[in-house]
Amino acid sequence: MRKTLLAAALALPILGSAAAAEDTIKIGYIDPLSGGGASVGEVGLKTFQFLAEELNTKGGVLGKKVEIVPLDNKTNPQESLIQAQKAIDAGVRFITQGNGSSVAGALSDFVTKYNERNPGKEVLYFNYAAVDPVLTNEKCSFWHFRWDANSDIKMEALTNYMKSTPSIKKVYLINQDYSFGQSVRSQAKAMLAAKRPDIQIVGDELHPLLKISDFAPYVAKIKASGADTVVTGNWGQDIALLLKAAADAGLKVNWYTYYAGGTGGPTAIKQAGLNHQVFQVSEGLANLDHQPSRDFEKAFRAKYDFGMFYPRAVNQMRMFAAAADKAKSTDPVKVAQALEGMTFEVFDGGEGFMRKDDHQFFQPIYISSLGERGDNEPFDEEKTGWGWRLVAKIDTQQTVLPTTCKMERP
Amino acid sequence: MLELIVISSLNGILFGMLLFLMASGLTVIFSMLGVLNFAHASFYMLGAFFGFQISRWVGFWPALVLAPLLAGLIGIAVERYGLRHVHKNGHVAELLFTFGLAFAIEEVVQIIWGKSPVDFRVPAVLDFPAFTIFSTNYPAFKMFMLLVSVVIFLSLLLVLKKTRVGLIVQAALTHPHMVAHLGHNVGRIFMLVFGVGTALAAVAGVIAGPALVTQSNMAALLGPILFVVVVVGGLGSLPGAFIASLMIGLLQTFAVSINTSPASLFGPLDPAWATTWLSDIWNVTVAQVAPVLPYLLLVLVLIFRPMGLLGTRET
Numbered sequence: 160m161r162k163t164l165l166a167a168a169l170a171l172p173i174l175g176s177a178a179a180a181e182d183t184i185k186i187g188y189i190d191p192l193s194g195g196g197a198s199v200g201e202v203g204l205k206t207f208q209f210l211a212e213e214l215n216t217k218g219g220v221l222g223k224k225v226e227i228v229p230l231d232n233k234t235n236p237q238e239s240l241i242q243a244q245k246a247i248d249a250g251v252r253f254i255t256q257g258n259g260s261s262v263a264g265a266l267s268d269f270v271t272k273y274n275e276r277n278p279g280k281e282v283l284y285f286n287y288a289a290v291d292p293v294l295t296n297e298k299c300s301f302w303h304f305r306w307d308a309n310s311d312i313k314m315e316a317l318t319n320y321m322k323s324t325p326s327i328k329k330v331y332l333i334n335q336d337y338s339f340g341q342s343v344r345s346q347a348k349a350m351l352a353a354k355r356p357d358i359q360i361v362g363d364e365l366h367p368l369l370k371i372s373d374f375a376p377y378v379a380k381i382k383a384s385g386a387d388t389v390v391t392g393n394w395g396q397d398i399a400l401l402l403k404a405a406a407d408a409g410l411k412v413n414w415y416t417y418y419a420g421g422t423g424g425p426t427a428i429k430q431a432g433l434n435h436q437v438f439q440v441s442e443g444l445a446n447l448d449h450q451p452s453r454d455f456e457k458a459f460r461a462k463y464d465f466g467m468f469y470p471r472a473v474n475q476m477r478m479f480a481a482a483a484d485k486a487k488s489t490d491p492v493k494v495a496q497a498l499e500g501m502t503f504e505v506f507d508g509g510e511g512f513m514r515k516d517d518h519q520f521f522q523p524i525y526i527s528s529l530g531e532r533g534d535n536e537p538f539d540e541e542k543t544g545w546g547w548r549l550v551a552k553i554d555t556q557q558t559v560l561p562t563t564c565k566m567e568r569p
Numbered sequence: 570m571l572e573l574i575v576i577s578s579l580n581g582i583l584f585g586m587l588l589f590l591m592a593s594g595l596t597v598i599f600s601m602l603g604v605l606n607f608a609h610a611s612f613y614m615l616g617a618f619f620g621f622q623i624s625r626w627v628g629f630w631p632a633l634v635l636a637p638l639l640a641g642l643i644g645i646a647v648e649r650y651g652l653r654h655v656h657k658n659g660h661v662a663e664l665l666f667t668f669g670l671a672f673a674i675e676e677v678v679q680i681i682w683g684k685s686p687v688d689f690r691v692p693a694v695l696d697f698p699a700f701t702i703f704s705t706n707y708p709a710f711k712m713f714m715l716l717v718s719v720v721i722f723l724s725l726l727l728v729l730k731k732t733r734v735g736l737i738v739q740a741a742l743t744h745p746h747m748v749a750h751l752g753h754n755v756g757r758i759f760m761l762v763f764g765v766g767t768a769l770a771a772v773a774g775v776i777a778g779p780a781l782v783t784q785s786n787m788a789a790l791l792g793p794i795l796f797v798v799v800v801v802g803g804l805g806s807l808p809g810a811f812i813a814s815l816m817i818g819l820l821q822t823f824a825v826s827i828n829t830s831p832a833s834l835f836g837p838l839d840p841a842w843a844t845t846w847l848s849d850i851w852n853v854t855v856a857q858v859a860p861v862l863p864y865l866l867l868v869l870v871l872i873f874r875p876m877g878l879l880g881t882r883e884t
Contacts, residue, residue, distance in 0.1 A: 193684035194786045201685045231684075336857065366825075367860050372781035372790060375580045375711075376825040380856075382705055383573035383826070396686070396782060408576075409698060409706035 585818025803880020
């Protein structure tokens, strides 16, 4: 009797999970949930959970429920591979990650090798935010899809806007010391030299990634350099704390950033009194005059106490569902094939497409600034009363950059 | 340039004093118990989180007093019911005990307050620029931090130099066995010193929490630097810890503002080498290697002066 009970106890959970695995699609969310990247990792996780719920209320993907499996990688490439293996062992066939191109490079490599060794058990990697251009150029992979505009596209947009701002004379570059930060830095230098040769680069800083708790020494240096503009690709606590230190020191410059809207950023900008002096390049903003995304934003904010920071994640999840529909299968290989070249009406309006050559998604890109709101700008950030205002829009076709990717298809 | 020097000095001294608040406890505990307390930075973190929680309930000022007291009591309990028992099994066991304790505290903090940063704000009374030099504001809270650490430093100095307790502690620093032979209750002294040491680290936590980031990895971020301070200053030497704290605070802050690289000193690399890995090293600036410098100092001190700057005992 005891033996039967024991056997049943052992067998039941196994049977149970097997049955559950049949009708759920697990997406492994591998991002920092502790350490310096946790503030953004947490927001990303909740965003994906919200999006999974959105899909599930509409009947899921091909009738299957979507479940997000959170895995903490501590923004560490090695840890990410362990988590990816753990996820795969738990039946995950789709993983998503965004914070840190160092992590993204390792994951892309891992997934490619894993798929080579395990035909029939392929895993797809959806990258929603790691923007090092290398990932869709020299190191591109068939199993990697990127929904965020890569760093070169963003810098192209930012510098085009800076070109038309004659007040910029002295620029200070401050970036995180790893592949992405270095790519921002070198592109900024090259593009500014080509578009505005009169601009002087008065500082070019690289600091350790997510390890600095007080940016006061760096801000003192920016101040001493006499810069009127700072360009930075910093994300997570590195942008929030940088802006906070700038606010404390009363540094009054214009900021051209990739991620100033991340957790803590808007609060620091308001504290510094930088009214419409901090710019962000992104694929969407809450105050865009586009009803569907505004409705979504409203629903999102009703549930969480932060705004929608990842329109690209919305595109990713919806396109995943569309690709599975198109392929009539949730098999990763078929989904990947359906995604290639797919065009899609993006979250913030306008058409985007997933380029077949390198799996880079192209979409309209917006430059916005944070400050006092106008009449038709309903959303503020972090209860500051200030919101993002559209400054410039770059259409999809104008964001298309060439790629050196030589895709190897299975 | 002058502006940069003044601001960097202020920032450096501030960071140095913060380090000293922690290093003083660590180094005294080491001298007495002969064990490097790996969990010391965890008490700094506990101080920050207690400070955050208590300031939510009753405000920042009571938190400034209550949080260190609470952390100190935990420190006392750790010594009384943990370390003292482990002590029988030798130093390695003690070391491992504090090592494990650091992880345990981190996990507990993560369970209670989560892994992402908590919103520990600067109190409203101190949320203004204290003064403006060369058009740069210096936050009042940072001046307050400086003030608190200086006051604690001075009172520590007074207690150690002018009171009977200080006399015994000082004696126990250099001749622990002799103190015991003289009939003092060394066990109780140890316990109290451990409590005061951890409470000091917690004070540092409460005042650093709002200015820096209060997060479950803050102990891991500061811990290694703390050991550098204690080793460079000389294990068990309070004046050494003071000098080393300031030195490392200033070193880190100033290194950030120096853009000198081998290339800027000796001119660009020979074109034949310019595309190799050598160019990476050649073009790296002092600012970029700033975070490594304290550890470099640690290695150099261990090679050339193993007892530390002001240390007297070989370890």
